[in-house]
Amino acid sequence: MADGDDLRKMEHPLDIPCLRPGAMEGLEPFIAAPEHQAKLGFPGELVPNWKEKALEKMAELAEKNRAFQVYLDACVKCGACTDKCHYFLGTGDPKNMPVARQDLLRSVYRRYFTFAGKYFPKLVGARELTEEVLHEWYSYYHQCSECRRCSVFCPYGIDTAEITMAAREILDHVGIGQKYSNEIIGKVKDVGNNLGLNPKALRATLEDLEEEIEDDTGISVRLPLDEKGADILLVTPSADFFAEPHIDGLIGYAKVFHETGASWTLSSYASEAANFGLFIGSYENMREISLRIRKAAEDLGVKRIIFGECGHAWRVAYSFLNTLAGPFDFLDQNYPIPQHILEYTWDAIQKGKLKFDKSQNDHIRLTFHDSCNVARASRMGDMPGGQFEIPRNVIRAVCNHFYDMPDETIREATLCCGGGGGLLTDDLMDLRKKGASPRMTALQQVTEEHGVTHMAAICAICKTQFSKVMPVFGYEMDSIVSVHQLVSNAIILTGQETGEDGNEDEDGGA
């Protein structure tokens, strides 16, 4: 398998490929080492009684999560999902058709848990669980980014990501874990974030950024850490402390908080918004990571929790945080619990608290990539579709040139970046490039039609993925930007000197 150099040229973003059976067969990301597994409470290597354990876990999941059982039973093979997956479109491997990928697990479920499968397995396509099947699961359930685009088109509403998550959970319980995700979850438990960034290094990084903002603007803008009694706890992906263009987004949040006069803080204990427990389908790990946020909020005595730009973190926060770590009765009930930074910024814009010079983004002709977990698993604001409108509203408030990509590739039909759901690892780079092809083809269309130069995103994974794959499709690596980076470019801080004549701008409405 070549490293993405057999990328197929797509005529349009949803161009259906010729089938290439076996094209991605045997692709396996690195398997977690015993020490990574142990931190998560999973066996270090394949257990001797793996078959019994796997079936036991499958039964338990079907019992505990009735939706999972319905998803296993309800599929009628109508085929509506077949061409909806970016990995299928990019690879042509028929096992990457969502229905076929799910059936890798469903066929085993049928064999052991349905009447027809027990007695007439061949008639209903039921099959034995073998070690080969386990590896097939490991391979193809790591060729799904849990983006749930296929689910949007399923007439039964089968949430295919749930099946991927269940498969990974079963694999973890028999001792086959994925190195990338499980090592990272271990770091959150040890240090508080995916990067393994300790408090001393975090503080040094934040001080460095404060210096940078002051050099750029002449204004002292703070990035407070562990400040007890602050009103707002900001929980953001640790990539915002480390990677490009994420860090420019963090600077944007700080400027917005500064300009709105907010009392806020970051926490070194909960220095991570991401929650990879979701990716591996582990309720226990997801809960443990979420409880760090609750503890930080209690220890710091904050009144509000706001999340930075991170796609799946917002899914976990918006949809599950209250169940996992609630009730949050100690927070100020007058604000959304939790709140998204874009809701905060949009509110400030509407109230006229922020002043912008939009021409600072005139070198950019922009489009916006809806991140899958925000688009299909959450909401922002108080109206349906707020998760689509609010980011665009903020962008339009700070940019003069904005163009959406084709309708069938945005909003609830958005295409995954190709690196979500625990696949943002170098050992899957070939898959990542192929999976990005549909999105990149949509981008190329607006580049041709409207001269679009840059794409904005609100997810740390999307940003990193695009900075790696965009060069393959003819863009510069810095053509991917954070939404709050655009805010940061355009915002005029009170007292900030702008223009060559050194005019001081008065505070005023946008």
Next chain:
Amino acid sequence: MEYQVNGKTIPADEEGYITNLDDWSPELAEEIAKTENIEMDEERWEVVNFLRDYYQEYQIAPAVRVLIKAIKKSMGPEKGNNKYMYELFPYGPAKQACKIAGLPKPTGCV
């Protein structure tokens, strides 16, 4: 994976990051660079040395921005930028330079 330096075998993980950070030596760095198709020169050594100093102080690699700022100070603005860093280390200053510097791979959404 493993590297051979001066008759010694240095163990590394699947991706070529050394597993015992104390095994690092300048000779090993040259050896790792070779497997990455990189020729170590003065500029690359400057980056690698900065990473090692930073790691000594903070037990983690610096943000790319912090690295670039430091290089800007020592080598000037035409070299202290992201583009030039990627010319030196095509697979990224954070990951590839860390590997050569004998530091753990930065993990997460980076």
